[in-house]
Amino acid sequence: MISGNGSNLQAIIDFIKGGEVDAEIVRVISNKSNAYGLERAKNAGIPTHVQTLKSFKDRGLDREAFNKELAQYVADLNPDLIVLAGWMLILSESFVNRFVNKIINLHPSLPGDIVGANAIDNAYAEFKAGNRTKTGVMVHYVIPAVDEGKPILAREVPILPEDSIEDLENRIHQAEHQLLPLAIKQLLG
Numbered sequence: 001m002i003s004g005n006g007s008n009l010q011a012i013i014d015f016i017k018g019g020e021v022d023a024e025i026v027r028v029i030s031n032k033s034n035a036y037g038l039e040r041a042k043n044a045g046i047p048t049h050v051q052t053l054k055s056f057k058d059r060g061l062d063r064e065a066f067n068k069e070l071a072q073y074v075a076d077l078n079p080d081l082i083v084l085a086g087w088m089l090i091l092s093e094s095f096v097n098r099f100v101n102k103i104i105n106l107h108p109s110l111p112g113d114i115v116g117a118n119a120i121d122n123a124y125a126e127f128k129a130g131n132r133t134k135t136g137v138m139v140h141y142v143i144p145a146v147d148e149g150k151p152i153l154a155r156e157v158p159i160l161p162e163d164s165i166e167d168l169e170n171r172i173h174q175a176e177h178q179l180l181p182l183a184i185k186q187l188l189g
C-alpha cells in the first residue's frame with residue numbers, strides 16, 4: 001500500500017525479481033491517484049487499485065466507510081502480508097484489527113523514538129539544535145497506535161556534521177530500501 005513515489009515498492013519489486021524471496025505482489029493499492037508508485041507497479045506488470053478518501057468525502061461518506069471498503073477489498077485478496085510502503089493515511093482501528101499481525105509499516109525512526117509523519121524533519125531539527133547525532137529506520141507491526149507496534153527490524157542511520165536535510169533523507173531512504181525487503185523475507189521466507 002503506497003501513497004507516493006513508491007521507491008520502497010520498487011525495492012520490493014527488485015528484491016523479488018532478484019530471487020531473494022519467494023513472494024508475489026498481488027496488488028498495489030494507492031490512496032492517491034497520481035502516485036508515481038502506480039507507474040512502477042504497471043511497469044512491473046502488477047495490478048493496481050486506487051481508493052481515495054476524497055472520493056468518499058465527495059459522496060458524503062466518512063473515513064470509517066473508506067476504511068471498511070478498503071478492508072473488504074484487501075480481505076478479498078487474501079494476502080499473507082500487507083505492506084505499508086509509504087502509505088501516508090492512518091488506518092482505522094477496525095481496519096487494523098481485521099488483520100492482526102499481518103500489516104507491517106516502514107517508519108523513518110528508531111523504535112520508541114520519533115512518531116508521526118515528519119520524523120525525518122524532526123530528527124534533523126534536533127540535530128541542528130545540537131541534540132541528536134543519529135536516527136534510524138524500522139519496520140514494525142501495525143497496531144492502532146500510530147508507528148508503535150512491535151518492531152521487526154530496525155537500523156541506525158548516523159547524522160553527519162555536514163549533512164543537509166537532503167543528505168539525511170537520502171541516507172534514510174537507502175536504509176529503508178534495504179530494510180523493508182529484508183523484513184518481508186524474514187516474515188515470508
Ligand code: GRF
Binds near residue numbers: 087
Ligand atoms: C518513506 O520515507 C517512508 O518511511 C515514509 O514515506 C516514504 C515513502 O517513500 N513514511 P516511497 O514512496 O517509498 O519512495
